[in-house]
Amino acid sequence: MHNVIIIGSGCAGLTAAIYAGRANLKPLVIDGHEPGGQLTLTTLVENFPGFPEGILGPDLTDNMRKQAQKFGAEFKSGAVTAVDLSRRPFRITAGKETYEAQTLIVAAGASARLLGLESERKLMGHGVSTCATCDGYFFRGKPIAVVGGGDSAMEEAQFLTRYASRVYLLHRRSEFRASKIMVDRIRANEKIELVTPVHLEEILSPAKGAVEGVRVKNTQTGAVREIAVDGVFVAIGHEPNTAAFRGQLEMDANGYLLARNGSSTSVPGVFVAGDVKDSRYRQAITAAGSGCMAAIDAEKFLEEHSH
Numbered sequence: 219m220h221n222v223i224i225i226g227s228g229c230a231g232l233t234a235a236i237y238a239g240r241a242n243l244k245p246l247v248i249d250g251h252e253p254g255g256q257l258t259l260t261t262l263v264e265n266f267p268g269f270p271e272g273i274l275g276p277d278l279t280d281n282m283r284k285q286a287q288k289f290g291a292e293f294k295s296g297a298v299t300a301v302d303l304s305r306r307p308f309r310i311t312a313g314k315e316t317y318e319a320q321t322l323i324v325a326a327g328a329s330a331r332l333l334g335l336e337s338e339r340k341l342m343g344h345g346v347s348t349c350a351t352c353d354g355y356f357f358r359g360k361p362i363a364v365v366g367g368g369d370s371a372m373e374e375a376q377f378l379t380r381y382a383s384r385v386y387l388l389h390r391r392s393e394f395r396a397s398k399i400m401v402d403r404i405r406a407n408e409k410i411e412l413v414t415p416v417h418l419e420e421i422l423s424p425a426k427g428a429v430e431g432v433r434v435k436n437t438q439t440g441a442v443r444e445i446a447v448d449g450v451f452v453a454i455g456h457e458p459n460t461a462a463f464r465g466q467l468e469m470d471a472n473g474y475l476l477a478r479n480g481s482s483t484s485v486p487g488v489f490v491a492g493d494v495k496d497s498r499y500r501q502a503i504t505a506a507g508s509g510c511m512a513a514i515d516a517e518k519f520l521e522e523h524s525h
């Protein structure tokens with residue numbers, strides 16, 4: 219029986235583990251399918267307070283993990299496949315193991331949807347990014363491409379014109395899913411060129427270890443075009459990792475968990491932190507902050523329910 223189980227080992231889960239560890243709760247962290255979370259997909263992180271020279275994303279999560287271990291957090295690898303939150307202690311199944319916990323912190327994150335190209339995988343963090351706020355600054359004065367036709371893609375394209383010399387917005391259809399006002403803004407922005415309806419065939423050039431361009435094919439005419447860019451921002455949406463909680467915790471229409479009154483959920487004793495409840499800010503620092511909140515809330519809950 220564990221005092222607290224933390225699902226997820228990104229910034230939110232690891233910060234919750236540091237706080238719960240220091241509160242002597244001996245938290246158990248179940249790593250999840252992307253140990254370290256989305257920061258492991260990045261290279262230099264320049265906006266996490268306390269690192270004026272920046273820090274590599276994987277190093278930042280490694281440090282947090284060591285810090286959590288130092289205070290007694292235990293880690294198990296594996297992804298959670300089922301949970302039973304109908305009564306306490308809660309039951310959490312990950313692979314062949316089932317664990318019991320008095321409180322649960324869900325910090326399972328959201329995964330950026332990817333195109334699935336080999337070149338995308340190879341160049342991730344080396345010119346390919348899923349976060350304009352994080353990486354836009356690296357592309358000052360350079361041409362870049364944004365992929366997607368939803369509000370995220372519009373927002374990222376608009377934001378990136380602050381830095382980039384030119385922004386190519388690549389979308390697979392000629393109609394946009396994004397709200398009209400966002401599309402109108404994009405159309406009015408002289409720095410942005412809409413390239414539709416195209417299929418992104420390849421990000422060039424994985425062999426050189428850097429982004430040099432994209433090859434797109436017009437899905438109506440079949441015409442192939444190469445565009446020279448230094449960066450590609452994939453903005454085709456995120457999927458919150460909440461399948462195991464369906465029917466047990468309240469979610470919004472997109473599957474993000476709903477937090478109320480701090481980090482509480484619809485089930486007393488279950489708390490949420492990080493991107494699994496946040497489709498808006500999605501930053502390492504906001505995830506870390508909410509991990510801290512969830513640990514404090516879990517500690518209070520345990521105090522109040524220990525008699």
Ligand code: NAP
Pocket residue numbers: 331332333365366367368369370371373390391394395396453454455456472497
């Ligand atoms: P989204 O609305 O699901 O849009 C995803 C976009 O990516 C779609 O245009 C889709 O194309 C495209 N796409 C998906 N898979 C693809 C693939 N494999 N290859 C190429 N293109 C692909 O996601 P989102 O833009 O992240 O928005 C999520 C939610 O947050 C929405 O409800 C949105 O309104 C909201 N949001 C709001 C704001 C705001 O109001 N400021 C900002 C950001 C997000 P198709 O259209 O062809 O399917």
